[in-house]
Amino acid sequence: MLKKAVLLLSSLFLSSSLQAHTLWLVPSHYVLSKPNSWIAVDASAANMTFVPDKGISLNALKLYSPDGSSKAIKDVYQGKRKSMADVQLAGDGSYRLELANPPRFMTLYELNGERKRLMADKQQRAAQLPAGATNVETVKSRSRSFAYITVNAPTDTVLTLQGEGLEISSSTHPADVVAQEALQFVFNINGKPQQHVKGVLSYAGELYRNAAERIEFITDSDGVFRFVPEQAGRYLIEASYSADIASAQADKVRESITYSFEVALP
Template sequence: MLKKAALVMSALCISASVSAHTLWLVPSHYVLSKQDSWIAVDASAANMTFVPDKGIGLNSLKLYTPDGKAQDVTTVYQGKRKSMADVQLAGDGTYRLEMANPLRYFTSYELNGERKRLMANKQERTAQLPAGATKVETVQMRSRNFAYVTVNSPSDTVVKLQGSGLEISSNTHPADVVAEENLQLVFNMDGKPQAGVKGTLSYEGELYRNDAGRVEFETDSKGQFSFTPQHAGRYLIEASYSADTATALADKVRESVTFTFEVALP
């Protein structure tokens, strides 16, 4: 079990976008010592942590190299329960594997007592809404799913915040997370620490435990969530943020991320 004294907890239930099927990326290795090594990457949408349920398309899977450049991942296979990619890591440093949806806008409205939806932002919706539409609302949505893999020496380029949407930063490099040592995560929205981000922390082996050991959390006023992992192995963070906004394109914003990482033996 995790040390709860170090947790920033919330009694609130996580949002439906997080509690539904969770899409995760799990590389076969998080730390390597040989250049030009190949790794396998499993991807699935599932209810149980790292127990595959539904295969997904990997057309948007990208590899960000230690210099920050993006490469398409082309050696992929989509199965019924999970999908897989083969990826070669050419040189030293930290890489980021990422699947991200671009910004999308959904406008919902009510017409004749029925709730309907169309894909349009606030500027586009005017021409598309039918006469008599009421309770009109536009939501900006985006999701990211990622993991870091390090070859020999850790580097920081692909770990740095991009300043757009919901992102995670940490006081510890992803290649240096160790069991029994505190890990502090900061959830940032558009480059700034964000309070009120809700999520779930889980770790592998749920299928073989009576107690899944999941921890629900909500970030504090500094956007922080801290915990001390008691077990080495693979962990999953699922998080989401939703808020009213007042922009030219949307009335609300909804962002979500999933992040898998490895905890090493002490």
């Protein structure tokens, strides 16, 4: 059973909007002691945490090395229920696996009482919108899924915020997360802590529990979500943020992120 965070937790009941398929990455190992080891990575879009449902494209899967460099992962396979990748970690330090698709622009509008859409930003939509279109709004959306793996000594380079979109930071290194010890996550938008980010925390084993035992949360005024993992295992955070913006390309921005991590035995 997870301990509630000391935060603005409204309810533990899952809203319908958060029951849609969630995309996640799960490495076979989060901590390793042998350099040049291989790990297997599972990825899926699913309703239950870490229970695969739909295979997804891994063409955008990247590995960020301890020195900050990145490379595309080529050994991938997309199956019906899940996708898989084989990844070799060359040396000591912390790595980041990330599946990040480029931003997408979608323009929504009404025509003759029907809601329609087209894939175009504000600059492109002018030439594509039909005559008589009303209630026009363009949304910039982006999603990212990631996990950290550490070989021997933890390092911090891959933990550095990129300063773009929705990101998660923490005062506890991912390799040092231990059951029954408090955790604090900061959710950032464009490099700055952001309040009112909505999220859900879940952990492995939902298939074998009568209750999912998920926790809904909203970040506080410092962009923080706190909780104490009472048991070891694999956990998942899924979070999203949307806001009106004034830009040449969009009227609204929507960001989503999923982060899988491991909690070690105390």
